[in-house]
Amino acid sequence: GENVEQHPSTLSVQEGDSAVIKCTYSDSASNYFPWYKQELGKRPQLIIDIRSNVGEKKDQRIAVTLNKTAKHFSLHITETQPEDSAVYFCAASYTGGFKTIFGAGTRLFVKA
């Protein structure tokens, strides 16, 4: 069935360093890949998304890349700050249906 795998499950970086979170998906029909940030005890919020017709998208300190051939997509956060500490979820949606499949999440710690 449809599956999204996310790595690593936990990531600890020093303030100012970069953080990279990687996801793979199983259904080659997927064409939309959102990323959500969930702070402790709060709701998931969309931070960036990418569609299959582009390979990269950037918004200030965050960027997402997509490799459709390998069925990989990644979130890159540069110049990390303590307020970036949260759980990040990748997701993929399937044109065969309307379901969005979420990865298991990456807990990011940014140490000051």
Place this chain on the structure above:
Amino acid sequence: EAGVAQSPRYKIIEKRQSVAFWCNPISGHATLYWYQQILGQGPKLLIQFQNNGVVDDSQLPKDRFSAERLKGVDSTLKIQPAKLEDSAVYLCASSHGQGARETQYFGPGTRLLVL
């Protein structure tokens, strides 16, 4: 613009009891989703409504879970009877349209603890 509203925020029940959650989506959003988020995992879709019709309920444990959106606006999710493994955060989300590319806006969630 007001966000997605959910109530209650917290609920503690004993196993075999019943519980109901309520969600009011963003005004004008046709699609409403209920997700189950177990601690340490990503949200798992339970059911998706388009207006008052069900689009997907393939992962809803129908022997104990039910959901409705009778007037195509707010929705209720019920568990009867609850099991220990139902302990989770139940997230409601809404989007303007139906397509999988639509941005989903999440509510604050209802944290359920089954003892």
